[in-house]
Amino acid sequence: MSVRLRAGAVALAAASALVLTACTGTETGTGGADRATGTASPTVDGAAQQRAVTALGSVAETTAGTMRLADGLVPPTNRWFSGLVYGDAPQPVFPTPISWQVTDDGFAAGLPVVSATEKTIAGGAVQQVGLDLGADRTLVSAYDQVSVTVEHRAGAAVLGRTVLAQGSPLVSYTAEGAQTVTVTGAVTGTGDGPDGTTTGTIAADGRTWGVVTSGEVDGRSIRLAADGSVVLFPVPDDATTKQVQALSAAAASPLQQVTLARSSTGSGSDGAQRTALGYRTAATGKTVIVPQPGQGATGLRCTGLHYATITGDAPVCIGDVLRFSAPSLPADDELDLSGLTSSQRDTLVAQVRADAGGVSAASFGADSYGGGKDLYRVANLYRLATQLDLDDVATGLQQQLVTQIDQWTDPDGCGVSGTRCFLYDDTVKGLVGQAPSYGSDEFNDHHFHYGYLLSAAAIVADGSDDLVAKWKPVLDLVAADIASPAATESFPELRVYDPYAQHSWASGYSPFADGNNQESSSEAVSAWNGLARWGAVSGSRATEELGDWLLANEAVSAQRDVLDPDLRAFPGFEHTVVSLNWGGKRDHATWFSADPAAPAGIELIPMPAVAADYVAAGGEEQIAKVLREAVPEGDYAVQFGDYLLMYRALASGAEAEAALDAARDLPAEDIDTGNTRSYLLAWIMARG
Structure with missing residues (x-):
């Protein structure tokens, strides 16, 4: 049952007339636009849009329930990570090519083991490596079209934040204050990494994970200063020592966000719709990027290594922007009947x-x-x-x-x-x-x-x-x-569409382990x-x-x-x-x-x-x-x-x-x- 907050249709019409009047270009870029409400894009009149929805009227009660979401964020429905926000407990999520999930005291990540049966290609969540942070709850504290930031807390205290992104094999944890975290397995083979970091590996369940940290490693313990970081990534099969070193260097700076830019070239069926996803790290340098099979790797330096995913073997590359394009498909709603007899x-x-x-x-x-x-x-x-x-x-x-x-x-x-x-x-x-x-x-x-x-x-x-x-x-x-x-005060940016996956997600709250x-x-x-x-x-x-x-x-x-x-x-x-x-x-x-x-x-x-x-x-x-x-x-x-x-x-x-x-x-x-x-x-x- 619902009630209405009444307002005039005339006001709605006047507001609507202003909503998209500033939207003119074919080139659009966003960077963390969904991270907070109340700041309208220069191309959308958010205030006019808000007047329009007020005129429409409100539902009596939302179905969202309690959310694990920082104040001021637009609730992220229909995202690959929506299961972290809604429901009684956070669900596993799948930032291709890895899986990630909240545990009782921190988090666990894994590179899914892909298998196929008659009707299913499976790559479910696995717990191969993770950190014990002493956390007792999480919430989503920031997100954009491709990445999500998960805040780990113990009571009211913020311990640190993990950033995950589609197309990135990295699990990037950054400490809020000085702390010691416990790794699920001993860090071995440690050595010097870029910018004073320490690199090493962890062996778990037949999979080797790389570790790059700004902290001091002692077996399973890593002592971090405030703003110190631990970055984890799965080592691809058949990687040589030199290749692991190159990946460790690219993974050294924690991922922070992913920006989206879209543009078009040409017109009609001869044109192309272009997408550019910018993977931004704390040091604003190159990182590890994993395009989807068949997506292309324009501008990236690919290693020749691959991760097995549910869509096939995905290339492991190094760069800062994933670019790809799709042939334009001119919108059409009229059949051509000119050839009928x-x-x-x-x-x-x-x-x-x-x-x-x-x-x-x-x-x-x-x-x-x-x-x-x-x-x-x-x-x-x-x-x-x-x-x-x-x-x-x-x-x-x-x-x-x-x-x-x-x-x-x-x-x-x-x-x-x-x-x-x-x-x-x-x-x-x-x-x-x-x-x-x-x-x-x-x-x-x-x-x-x-x-x-x-x-x-x-x-x-x-x-x-x-x-x-x-x-x-x-x-x-x-x-x-x-x-x-x-993103505006009234709506999130591109509610259902995942620019990396190149398709939409249909479940609003995503209450599923898959x-x-x-x-x-x-x-x-x-x-x-x-x-x-x-x-x-x-x-x-x-x-x-x-x-x-x-x-x-x-x-x-x-x-x-x-x-x-x-x-x-x-x-x-x-x-x-x-x-x-x-x-x-x-x-x-x-x-x-x-x-x-x-x-x-x-x-x-x-x-x-x-x-x-x-x-x-x-x-x-x-x-x-x-x-x-x-x-x-x-x-x-x-x-x-x-x-x-x-x-x-x-x-x-x-x-x-x-x-x-x-x-x-x-x-x-x-x-x-x-x-x-x-x-x-x-x-x-x-x-x-």
Whole structure:
């Protein structure tokens, strides 16, 4: 149940008009922007945004519970490290390539032992090395898009802080005051390191870890002065003494934070979306960086060594900035029907009229996921009607869509109906649809849900200044919830997206020992397509450019890690699609079904026009392999059978013809709630 803090819609509209007016460039850099609230980025008017969310109204009670979080920080939902903040006890986390977890008196780290079974590639948390600090609790005291700082305390006293980061094998501990810490194993082979440090190694569970410290080592004890440090890292297999020395030198300065810069080059499909992650150490020098397999190592000096990870062997490199790019994938929500034959056009016209005849007020759900999919389904039908010059059909559909989207974007909507509306959670700093589904009130899956709404609104408002002006106040907040370009008092920066992993995380509070996870890569891609399209339609170049960057990167990850993954390093894994990706494992499975069609289908839904440019990147052979697993009997009358037919149509002209024949006869109950037979047929026809 929720209550409202009432304020006028006029105030909301006025505030929203200011929120992104300063966002102009394609180059954006951040450094620790999420570390505190109340400081708006120069590109976002945080004060205006705060007025807008105040006008919207607040939830009665947050679901977050007690958090292990320093005062003044925006609660980090949907991060790889969210499990450190929420829940009864901190969960293990997986800053690739290592695992790390809180212990009773300090922390333990490990290099996961990667194994593969029929359906799972596992690399769970292991405790190989760690420090006894005498701590009895932890909290997250700082974070950015890639790194997290964990504060260790004994009662009210701060003992020190550990910094972890995606793409870094380092565990960097810095003491608050003079203290003696105990290592879980004896430090041996000690010698002189750079800048007066001592280097050594620790052997544990068949793994050797390097140690670099500014303190005095005595067996298992290290005496640290105030601001003294201990840095731990796993020694790669087959490393020579010289290579270990080089890594120790690069690891000598504790990691402090990771900055993010994004930019684009070129335009359209010839362009690229670039990412630069700057690994900043206390001494501002080079450090150890581990790119993902296939990500590239531009500008880094790689050692020839590797760490085994759940995505393959990752190179061990030295440098200060990890740079990579993804081919631009121009946002698109309109099928190209120019090649339809007259017979196909007649068929499609009849089907659009039939599907439109079934649309009524009862066709739209009230929750943010089901209702969002319903809006998306009818919006695509409306788009087809306009393309086919069915003015009477288009007008009727548009009227129904406007009525529905008006409810979702009415700042007083929750005071009227109580559903089909958003309220603001001032604790977690985000919008919550007031008919929660799939844990959306715990910030699960917001990008999946809200992407459908943004996509539908972009289709319906395209070319209408009046609709844009009416919907923009709330929809800009919806966009900021999942992808604010900078941290503000109202929203975290890029809530769900992990720039290192190149994909989003779906669990809000991440209450799992395997880390955070994401199932539907395709709904994430669709969300960023919707964000970019809403930016273009609403006139926000900043939103459009951010959507373009997110879209390109998420699509690369979906193709590389999900739909066409390189699985040669995991011979025990017997499937072609990896449908549920965690920090500590990868599964051929879904949350909702054991049906063989589910793992592939959930990675295709909802097949926006832009999907054709990445889901088929594996080619005809990979599509055939995926479909042999998904529909082994060739029967598409299954959940997601419609999307599997659309996927089949991308293989070749002959396969498109076969898919079209099957689509005409597919039982209505096997067409997804986010789809229509009209869109199914049009998608396949457009492949011809």
